[in-house]
Structure formats: structure tokens, C-alpha cells
Amino acid sequence: MGGGAALRITWVTVIERLSHLFLRTLRDDPADAEVISHKLLVRAGYVRRVAPGVYSWLPLGLRTLRRIEDIVREEMNAIGGQEILLPALLPREPYEKSNRWTEYGPSLFRVKDRKGADMLLGPTHEELFTLTVQGEYSSYKDLPATLYQIQTKYRDEERPRAGILRGREFVMKDSYSFDVDDAGLDRSYEAHRGAYQRIFDRLGVDYVIVKATSGAMGGSASEEFLAVAPAGEDTFVRSTGGDYAANVEAVTTPAPEALDYAATPEAVVHDTPDATTIDALVEWANAADLGRTVTGADTLKCVMVKVTEPGKEPELVGIGVPGDREVDMKRLEASFEPATVELLDEEDFKNNPFLVKGYIGPRGLERNEVRFLVDPRIVMGTAWISGADEPNRHVVDLVCGRDFTPSGTIEAAEVREGDPAPDGSGTLTLQRGIEIGHIFQLGRKYTDAFGFDVLGEDGKPARVTMGSYGIGVSRLMAVLAEQRADGKGLSWPAAAAPFDVHVVIANKDEEAARGAEELAEAFDEAGLQVLFDDRKASPGVKFKDSELVGMPWVVVVGRGWSEGTVELRERATGEVTQVPVDGAADAIIATLRG
């Protein structure tokens, strides 16, 4: 990734005194808070709400945010990333060219300036990074290049929620790689993947990497980093027996082997009055004398949709899934992307009288030349009970490959706990996660839009290929709170804590106070960030606050002082150690440094 310039930022601080710090902890959860990170970040005085999805960062919050940013920055620099800063207020034109001015819809904050020009608040910066690099670079010799920024971004979320977990103004690291060929893009992608793992590992996040798409765009074209958390909005699957994890949208269904249908009887149409649901159909089938027990999985459900490719007329498409599974619209949409999908409305059924509601079957679709895409379980030789394209009639023993030929397969059926993992490693479990990172091989979408070529090694123009990579920096802070909090409050990992150590005077004795002060100074001199509770409050109040604000280590100078000990508490474990006053500073510094 190039020569590797690296700007590291280290922090030096003098002792921060609670008697001075702009911090007031709250006893009660905010009324609008549902998830623990939101409750605690507000109660512990890290953030304050200004508008829906818009927050202020108070001193502790800002320090935590900056520490996370610094880790991101270090790892980005380590892979040769170069930091720049683009504006948040952007002109419409580039987003018009990429079509995202329209595509973003109401999620985009739009602004008109005093001259009536359309502008927007950047939700992400593919367009501007492309133009920025295009403005400076013109030869294959300039590439590869990775540029990034850590910047405030804007998205007008329909339902901003959970405090800074999903804000409308938020801090993001977005980077973009520029390569002259696909192999270069692969390398840039892998470098980011590694950097992201190091970032999340250093912060101690519990996360999985999931494939974000089913692979239509290439094996590793897109992966998401999901922090495991019950409060998460994303559902993902994980194999019980291996590393496999994926977005529900990305799960692929292992296709069974084709069956020999030589022994399957001929397809026969039956009267099935009022069997317009799968349940009713199964009930009819088991009452009829078919010689076997029938379940929903033996029926074939045909769901009709309209698929619209960008710039084209809608196309009628049939989706076939085993009757015991619903069509998962998100999976369906992901399969058709960038085309959009809608279910049929009454008007559509009127216009297509061959579609007999409740009785649609593959043969009717085939006769009317409607594209019919089926779940991968519907393989050659499998026999199904399906609609017969006439009111109150179904067909039994309709064999795939004999009685109908699907136009292709599609991932559209719902994924269920217990389904086999696509890699054969076990069965799938469903879990909830929060997206903290996303890496994506964009390819040439934006360089095509802006005509970004460089001079190739062969002397001919070469179209540049791009990757786009994001980390939700402010969200990461909420995730750390979410994953590590307990009933008493926040609990930061050492790498992201606003202070390394929290020194509490828990004794009115002046000598103890002086001792605490000396300890704080020793920690400071050793380069540690020190939060110093020098307030005139009761030890109880101070202990509660120290647990709420969640520094990784708390040093209590209290009753033990006269007996020659101070207390060292580890926030995450609750473990308490008595440290002899004599040599306490050195001993504690050694413990903190692990």
C-alpha cells in the first residue's frame, strides 16, 4: 500500500479534576432511552440529546470518541492510508451524475443556498473522493492509493434510535482505494479487512465478519463487520460448527442432489375447493388418498412480483419457494439489486387474467412466458403440489424438469434457525448484530460515472477500480458501551477509555488527600490519563459515580490509608486489590500496563 506515512497522535494530559470537569451524572435513565448504551452514556454525562438523532459530546464523550478515532487513524495509516478532509456541505452535481441524488430519497439532507443552488449534507463521499483523486492523479504510477477521512456525516434516518447508535449526525471513517486493476483492488480490500480486524481487536469488540451479499458480485466483494449485540438491528446467521457467518441476505441455500423421477407418477390435477392457503392445501392433501404424509415443504408456493431494472419497464416474475417458507422480501430485494421489486396489486391481477389468485402454478407461468425463479431446493426431479392455474384446483406430483422448467434459481426464501450452513460446517443460528464496519469492492461504478482513467502501463487509458470502506466511529463508542456495560454503569476497555485511571479521595483526612494527589501526579508523570475525584462528596456518591463513568481502573484512597494501603479496583471484573502505600504508584502503574 505504498511507502506508509503514518501520523500517530499521542495524548498528554495533566490531571482532570472532577471538582472542575463539566460533568453531572444523572440518577435516572432518560425517558426516550431503550438500550443500555443510550441510557448509560446519557446518565454518565458522555452525550446529551439536542434533536432526534443529534447529540452533543460532553468532555468524557469527546475524549472517548477521540481515542477511538486515534486507533482507527493509526491502523489506516499503517496500511498506507492518507488522511484528508472533504466538506460535509456538497454540491448536487456529482451526486446527480452518480444517480444518488435520486437514489438516496428522503435519507438525504438537502439544502438550498441563497442563490437557489441545490446542495446536500454528505451521507458518504464516493463521488467526492473519486473527483478528488481524479483531480490529482493521471498515471498508473500514481496508484495504488488509499485516502480516508474521519468526518461528521449526515443521514436523515426515518427512525433515529438508541442515542448515538443510529444518529442523523454521526462520525464516520470512510476510506476509498484506487487501483488500476482487479488484483490491486483485491489487495486494497484485503489490507482494509486486516486493518479493520486490528481496529476492532484492539478495542476488544465482540464481532463477526459476514458476507454482505450472496456473491453475485464476486466472492469477497462485500463484507460487514457486525458487533454481536441483542440490541442490534441486523439479523445475521452463524454456523454452529465453524466460522461461517453471513447477513441473512447473503445466505446461500445448499442445493440438494437432483432426484431420479422415473418412479414418480404422472402429474394429476385435483379439485381442492377453498384450499387457498398452504395449511388448507396440506389438510386437503392428507385427507385425500395420496399414499404419503404431506407437509408444507411438499407444496410449491408461487409468489408474483414486478421487477424493475433501472430505466426499464417493470417485468412480471414468479418466485417459487417451498410452501412452508415465506418469501423474505429483504433477501428477494438483495437478489434483484439494483432492480427494485414490488408485490402485485389488484390492478396487476386484473391485467393478467391468467394469474388465478391462490392457484398460481409453474405451468401457467410457463404457458404465458413469465420468468419463473425458484428456491435452490427445487431441483430437478423433485415433485410438488402446486396450483393448477384454475380456481379451486391444484396439481399433485408436478415434477421439476419433467412437468415444468424454472428459468433459474433465486435466494428469496426465509432463512431459519437449524438450516444447514452453506459451507457444510453445521447448522445456522440466528443472532442480532450492529454494523460497525463495511468493506466493499465498488469496482468501476463511480469511475465510470466520472470517466476516471489513468494512463496504463501499456500506454492506453485504464479505467480505475475502487473500493469503499467505512467504520461508524461514533457508533463504535455506543457498541463498546453496549457490549461491556453492567448494572452499575459503563466499563471501557483500556484502549478507548477517556481516562486510564480514576483516583478517588474517600477520606476526609488531609494526609490521605495529599497522598491521593501525589498518586495522581505520579500517574500523570508516567503518561497516564488521570481522572481525579477531589470533590467534597461522600465516598458512596464517589464510588457510584466511578462505576457509572466506567474507567478501567479505580484507585481509592480511603480508610485504609492510615493502615498503609490504597485500594485498586478493576472495573470490568470488580476485583479489588489492597496495595501498600509504600511504592503504590509504581505497583499500580505496572498493573495498569499489564
Next chain:
Amino acid sequence: MGGGAALRITWVTVIERLSHLFLRTLRDDPADAEVISHKLLVRAGYVRRVAPGVYSWLPLGLRTLRRIEDIVREEMNAIGGQEILLPALLPREPYEKSNRWTEYGPSLFRVKDRKGADMLLGPTHEELFTLTVQGEYSSYKDLPATLYQIQTKYRDEERPRAGILRGREFVMKDSYSFDVDDAGLDRSYEAHRGAYQRIFDRLGVDYVIVKATSGAMGGSASEEFLAVAPAGEDTFVRSTGGDYAANVEAVTTPAPEALDYAATPEAVVHDTPDATTIDALVEWANAADLGRTVTGADTLKCVMVKVTEPGKEPELVGIGVPGDREVDMKRLEASFEPATVELLDEEDFKNNPFLVKGYIGPRGLERNEVRFLVDPRIVMGTAWISGADEPNRHVVDLVCGRDFTPSGTIEAAEVREGDPAPDGSGTLTLQRGIEIGHIFQLGRKYTDAFGFDVLGEDGKPARVTMGSYGIGVSRLMAVLAEQRADGKGLSWPAAAAPFDVHVVIANKDEEAARGAEELAEAFDEAGLQVLFDDRKASPGVKFKDSELVGMPWVVVVGRGWSEGTVELRERATGEVTQVPVDGAADAIIATLRG
């Protein structure tokens, strides 16, 4: 200012190689650039234009910006300031309450969110800081407090100009002090004044501190820090013989002593056909036999305006100035603030038939009970030639205090080079400056708007008083460029340079290249920021670039290498020293550290 928490940030870097750095210098000035800072910051690859008044920060620009921010941060922390970060996207309500939603007019970027709620992009944050502190603090014991942020701000300037000198998206440090009484506000104000001086001194800015208002709100209620620069938009005055400096709006006119008018003849009305201008009137007067030579300064010009106090009906007001001076609308507006001022239109003259255009005089105004404010030079006993409130007639020897009594004085007349300095230290010169800082005793404007009281020491509610203090951080960078650039390029002060030293390999000899590399490493190990020109370009190109990008020191490893010397060039002075290779690193480090 409290216990003084201080977060200092120090930078550590490995060597930045020009073969890798995202930097392409330009040979030509950008077409839209008029001032030198704009030209050079673009040519040297520090910034790039994205939209009018909206710029991207490339690596060199971002580093410079961050270094300036760090100096601001250090000095703000040193006076007990606490850093927080408020959103840029803000709800309308608080700005409605302070009346600024309306007052800002078209300078405010307004946004509607998807639910139709009015929002805005913060131009400055008085409202939000007031609410933020009000949310946490409730007692006099919590005060004084100073909070600040370094943040991206938005103003829809009518004429964004000069690159980052006046942008529509820009970086600002804004701080706010909260005190329980006026004495506290004075202390907070003075602390900021000192911090600002230290910041600008450390950066080596050539600046003056000017009074920003004429003092109606108290002596030191508002001062501006102006960087002296011919490209500046602000005109200020400076005394030839002392420290006095002020905004033109803030200049006060020394009032002459009152005159004894016993010997002045009675006022007499004369026919003055067609003397509707001061020039014509002076010509008439010198042709008439008045027994003295008359100049414009002997005539009294009455300018009619409408003054509108917020929430009130417009009031007709006469402004009297010596006829040889124009009314300076900016000074007039500043004198009436927060009321607004307009000149009369035809309609107004129709509605007030006693106003005879070209012949308005003090006596007509007095008869019609119109408020009449005069320039401080129009003192008791001075005699004037003025309109006689009849067409084609003027009155001579109209004595102030005898024939008319002004309602009061006003600072509205234009200020001229050579006018006496108000402090008696000399005469005034007019110069141009760029506003880089502003400190302002807000008082209770915002705490009144939001009803922000704390419990006073006497147990009663005390209304909090505020100061507001701003530094244009991104503008400061342009100012440094503007003040220090020469024909060859930029020239940064050591305190703000993106790199401390620029090492250039100017020799194809491999040993020299290795030597340069070793020097760069030694500088890096000594904690210096090193820009390393390891490109395969000609020495000429490299030298030109090194002058253009403007690091304070350039080390050239070139032809001298074989004879045992390297060259040390000081950018600002152009001075070149030959340093023996043996011990070069230590010698150069010592020189750089002064």
C-alpha cells in the same frame, strides 16, 4: 478559571515520502483566485475547491489546520476551558427563542428534515452552549465555567471569497464563558484576551486588537483581533502615535470645546436658488458677502433615516453631520444596533411634507418634533449654514444651543485619514485587516432568552452572564499564508508548518540518497516532522516545490555530498548554510530548535 484541566496533543510521525504523499503541485494560479493565500494554497496542494466557499483539505492542508487547532486547544485549556463538541445540525427552536432564526436572514443555511421540521447548520452556538450549561449547572458554586469547541461551521456568505479566507464551510473555535456576576465576566473576558494574544503570538501573526463597538455597551465589551493584510475586507484605524486601534465603527470623535456665541450674529435666512448640494451651497456662500471664507465643514447636512427598534414601528430621525463628511452607513448602523436603519424613500417624503428635500434644517425638525442626532463636532455655540426648510433657501449663522438644540450626538460621520485619535495620541491612519478573533461580553442576552438562573450565594436566583469568543481557525491558516508568502510560495512559521523539515535528495548518487535517508531518520527520531522528497525528479523541480510548499527548513543532500557537506536552507530568509556531513543531524536539529 477553575482547576485547569489541560489536554495537550503532541504529534509523532514517521517520515512522509513525497513519492507516496497525495500531493500534486500546480504550475498555474487557479482562475478564480485573487489573493495570494488562495493562489498558493491551491497551487501548493493544500486545499481544493468543491463549491463556492467550500473546500477540501488535502494532506498538507489538513496537517497545517490540525497544528493550528492544537495551539488554540492548548491555550484554551490553559485558561481552564473545557472542550466539548456540539452538533452542526441544529433544531430551529432555540434560534427562534433568541430571534436569530430571523435575524440571520439568508446567511443561515436552513434544512428541512424528512418530517418537515426546520433545522439549520450552526453559524455560531450561543444558544446551544447556553442550553448545554443550563442543563448541567444550577449553582453559583458551579461557576465560573468556560466551554469551547473546535468545529465546522456554516454561513451562506453572499460573496464567499479568497479561498478559505471567507468560506461557507469553515473551522472555528468558539468558546463561551459563564459567570455569576459582571466582575466574573470581566475576568473571563480578560483571560480570553490573554489566551488569544498568546495564540496569535505563538503563530507569529501580525495583528492588532481593535475596539469593535463605540463603547455603548461598556469599555471593553467587544474587541476584534485583526490580522494586518492589504487583502483584508475590514478597514480599521490606527493612531500614528500610540497603541490605539479600532474598527471604523468603533472610532469615537473627540468633541471640541463649546464656543461662546455672544459675538455671533443672528441667524438669517437667504435665498440660495438651486443650491441643493454642499458644493453649490459653499459656492453660493463664498459669492455672497458673509465676511468669511466658507468650506463644506461650515455647513450642516441633515440626513433623514427611519430607525426601527425590534418589535416597534419605524421612527423618523434626522442625522446632522458637517457638510464635508458623508454619513458612513456602517457606523450609523453600529450606533443604532440592535435597531435597523434605512434611508427615506419617495413615499416617506410624500408622507412628511415638512421635509423639503435639499433644504432640510434643524429648526424644521425641531418644529415637527423629529429626533435630531448630531456629530460630536456640532457642539454648543458652533454656527452653521443649513437648510431653511423652504425650497431654495438656507439659513446662515444657525447656532447650536441658541437656534436649535440637538436631541443628542451620534457617531455616524465618515472617519478620515488624519482625523485626531480619540485618545489624543496622534492622528488616525486607515488600514486593512482580516478578522481572526473576536471577544465579546454578551452579558445576559441569551440567559434572558432561556431564563438561565443559578442559585446565588445569597440563596436567591442569579441570572448568569456570558461572554462569547471566536477564532477563525481555517481562516488563520489563510492569514499565515497571506502574511508570509513571497513570490516563490508559502512560508510557514515553525509552529504551524505541516512538517518541521523538508529533506531533498538532489543527487542521483546512491550514497547521497542513503545519507539523506539517514538524516531523515535522525530527524524523525528526534521527534521532528519530516517531509522527504525521494522522488525521481530533477533537483530544479524539487527545489521549486520545496519553496512552493513552504516548510520552514529545507535540507538539501546534493552535489556537496561528495565533498562532505549538506545544505540547510531557511525558507523565510532564504539563508543557506553549508553543514558538514559529519554530525549534520545533530547540528541541524540544534539549529531548528533555535
